[in-house]
Amino acid sequence: MPVQQDEVLQQVTQSEYKYGFVANIEEEIAPVGLNEDIIRFIWERKGEPEWMLEWRLRAYRHWKTMQEPRWAKVVYPPIDYQAISYYAAPKKRHVQSLDEIDPEIRRMFEKLGIPLEEQKLLAGVAVDAVLDSASVATTFKEKLAELGIIFCSMSEAIQKYPELVQKYLGSVVPYTDNFFAALNSAVFSDGSFVYVPPGVRCPMELSTYFRINAARTGQFERTLIIADEGAYVSYLEGCTAPMRDENQLHAAVVELIALDGAEIKYSTVQNWYPGDREGRGGIYNFVTKRGICLGRESKISWTQVETGSAITWKYPSVILKGEGSVGEFYSVAVTNHRQQADTGTKMIHIGRHTRSRIVSKGIAAGHSSNTYRGLVRILRGADYARNYTQCDSLLIGSSCGAHTFPYIEVLNPTAVTEHEAMTSKIGEDMLFYCRQRGISEEDAVALIVNGYCREVLLHLPMEFAVEAQKLLAISLEGSVG
Amino acid sequence: MSALLQIRNLRVAIEGKEILRGVSLDVYAGEVHAIMGPNGSGKSTLAAVLAGREEYEVLEGEVLFDGQNLLEMEPEERARAGLFLAFQYPVEIPGVSMATFLRTALNEVRKARGQEPLDPIQFLSYARERMSWLGMEPDFLQRAVNEGFSGGEKKRGEIFQLLLLEPRLAILDETDSGLDIDALKIVASGVNRMRSPERSFIVITHYQRLLNYIVPDVVHVLFDGRIVRTGGRELALELEERGYDWLRSEGELVLPTLGEQ
Numbered sequence A: 001m002p003v004q005q006d007e008v009l010q011q012v013t014q015s016e017y018k019y020g021f022v023a024n025i026e027e028e029i030a031p032v033g034l035n036e037d038i039i040r041f042i043w044e045r046k047g048e049p050e051w052m053l054e055w056r057l058r059a060y061r062h063w064k065t066m067q068e069p070r071w072a073k074v075v076y077p078p079i080d081y082q083a084i085s086y087y088a089a090p091k092k093r094h095v096q097s098l099d100e101i102d103p104e105i106r107r108m109f110e111k112l113g114i115p116l117e118e119q120k121l122l123a124g125v126a127v128d129a130v131l132d133s134a135s136v137a138t139t140f141k142e143k144l145a146e147l148g149i150i151f152c153s154m155s156e157a158i159q160k161y162p163e164l165v166q167k168y169l170g171s172v173v174p175y176t177d178n179f180f181a182a183l184n185s186a187v188f189s190d191g192s193f194v195y196v197p198p199g200v201r202c203p204m205e206l207s208t209y210f211r212i213n214a215a216r217t218g219q220f221e222r223t224l225i226i227a228d229e230g231a232y233v234s235y236l237e238g239c240t241a242p243m244r245d246e247n248q249l250h251a252a253v254v255e256l257i258a259l260d261g262a263e264i265k266y267s268t269v270q271n272w273y274p275g276d277r278e279g280r281g282g283i284y285n286f287v288t289k290r291g292i293c294l295g296r297e298s299k300i301s302w303t304q305v306e307t308g309s310a311i312t313w314k315y316p317s318v319i320l321k322g323e324g325s326v327g328e329f330y331s332v333a334v335t336n337h338r339q340q341a342d343t344g345t346k347m348i349h350i351g352r353h354t355r356s357r358i359v360s361k362g363i364a365a366g367h368s369s370n371t372y373r374g375l376v377r378i379l380r381g382a383d384y385a386r387n388y389t390q391c392d393s394l395l396i397g398s399s400c401g402a403h404t405f406p407y408i409e410v411l412n413p414t415a416v417t418e419h420e421a422m423t424s425k426i427g428e429d430m431l432f433y434c435r436q437r438g439i440s441e442e443d444a445v446a447l448i449v450n451g452y453c454r455e456v457l458l459h460l461p462m463e464f465a466v467e468a469q470k471l472l473a474i475s476l477e478g479s480v481g
Numbered sequence B: 001m002s003a004l005l006q007i008r009n010l011r012v013a014i015e016g017k018e019i020l021r022g023v024s025l026d027v028y029a030g031e032v033h034a035i036m037g038p039n040g041s042g043k044s045t046l047a048a049v050l051a052g053r054e055e056y057e058v059l060e061g062e063v064l065f066d067g068q069n070l071l072e073m074e075p076e077e078r079a080r081a082g083l084f085l086a087f088q089y090p091v092e093i094p095g096v097s098m099a100t101f102l103r104t105a106l107n108e109v110r111k112a113r114g115q116e117p118l119d120p121i122q123f124l125s126y127a128r129e130r131m132s133w134l135g136m137e138p139d140f141l142q143r144a145v146n147e148g149f150s151g152g153e154k155k156r157g158e159i160f161q162l163l164l165l166e167p168r169l170a171i172l173d174e175t176d177s178g179l180d181i182d183a184l185k186i187v188a189s190g191v192n193r194m195r196s197p198e199r200s201f202i203v204i205t206h207y208q209r210l211l212n213y214i215v216p217d218v219v220h221v222l223f224d225g226r227i228v229r230t231g232g233r234e235l236a237l238e239l240e241e242r243g244y245d246w247l248r249s250e251g252e253l254v255l256p257t258l259g260e261q
């Protein structure tokens, strides 16, 4: 890790969002607006079975009765849900092999550093690439299939594995859960699906790369990961978007299910376009992520590095149902300029001897606002449950704000919770010490921030850790001096 | 040949209070200057202004380093030009390993000198050799910058950085305070090893003891923001015997510095 940090600093040269290009890809885009016809349009385009239409319409009808939540510590003008297009997909899709992918799409992913050719892939990472609303390529499929692992797009899973999908889709995040989850359930168009059979350790990292390309569209992807008894899987998610003056809505739902003795490790490096210095444009990232430790001794671990988006609203959570199950949440959330983040986690302890661990590092610079919001709920039956929470904030400059709202509800007297919180500033003394050794102010900030986040970054898989460090440095450029 | 460091009539204030009240000093390449003086006389202030701390206000005066106007340079530019400060109170940077920190620093300095950067493996062998000169533990490079270091370890760490970065002018601000006698000898041997006709030192200290090991060419007494006396190493002995009080009356005198003699 220390060695890589150096590399990272040397590579950081540009301060602009470098993923902000628009690729010229022919896409089919749904008419603007949302009504039952649009939902039928999506359902038809995707050639889904009848039960999915029912599923979507139920969610849509419920959504219409709901109010957009306003309790988060973020400020934005009302979203006109009738001004968004809910489906965009590249015209040339149904490919049999990777060679058939539109060269323009291939070029775009290459530009992003995501090669789709299997032979070029970093050893040990299988990629699913989702462009706007549609999955365009999943690599390493055959190799995984030999082990019985299913890794495919959500659309494909609905066609090929309806029993699994019907059993688990919406079982962790029902459409009634919240406004954005309901919207997602009604209109989601693709995403990734993973199933790891009993006793199988997935030998490579599974990765989905999300890319918004089309204008005036929303992205609503849906991810479902099931680790059967004794299975293990590590899943990575990355995301970028072009620079646009408008705000674009991204409302994803991710559901994780861990059965007896299973372990799911879910890592995110979120780098949606954050908007410009004045706060024009950028993605509204309103995401519901939740996992359930259904089985005994199962484990779900969320690691997130959030640097992008104009607004981030997300709380990857774990329901600890199985006895002795473990939930973890490791988070770095960086906000700069006018970005706003309200993020954290929920750990719901139901089973006995369940344990959870929360380590959150918020970093605020510029005029940004950075909020940690967490809930630890220990229910009556959760004998001897344990939680450890650490939420730290680091301030850069004096125009930003950091807030923490740690809620703890303990209904079982044998449970033990520990909470630590610390707010610090990057001190003049620290910066001066670095500069006296020849390190520029910006490099010093990157160095100090990487050190501050080290504990979280260590939980990322190797390639992602490097990526994440670069991102931290880039997103904080221009934050001092 | 002109001096490597030329300070002319430097007046410096902080929060409206004048701390340095007209300091002039020439340090030639290869020389070791000691600066002594009572607490609060302005020794650390002088070091900080030379290194480029921004909260100090320069009221008057000029500083040339290798012919460049030092006061107009950013702190990192000064460092890259070869000015090094061993801090009286080294700063802790949690989570950042010494190896990362120092390789970043060294490669910046090397870049400024027109040298190729060192990769991690080259850096390691370069650093290990210098660590052995100071008898340092091998795990040192893996530890977070100054975090949880004892007072002595911090000071030794500063000297290690000096060995690593090979500056042209090193300012040591009370590097001897808090060191036991063995550590003091080690630190002094490190400094002596670095002495060369091209490299200069300004050694700030309260104790003649250090100067037994690092033998200075010149000793200055800073008193109430002025250099009130300049002499050879015997001046340090005299100060040790007599204290500073006898110099109080000389506070108003302006004495020639060695460079002008």
Ligand SMILES: Nc1ncnc2c1ncn2[C@@H]1O[C@H](COP(=O)(O)OP(=O)(O)OP(=O)(O)O)[C@@H](O)[C@H]1O
Residues within 6 Å of the ligand: B014, B015, B019, B037, B038, B039, B040, B041, B042, B043, B044, B045, B046
């Ligand atoms: N940041 C500051 N704010 C206010 N006053 C300061 C500041 N820094 C230094 N001073 C004052 O300037 C004067 C000189 O301080 P300086 O640290 O330079 O002394 P010194 O000679 O290094 O003393 P010592 O031998 O105790 O290290 C002192 O009166 C000190 O209080």
Ligand SMILES: [Mg+2]
Residues within 6 Å of the ligand: B043, B044, B045, B088, B173, B174
């Ligand atoms: Mg001092």
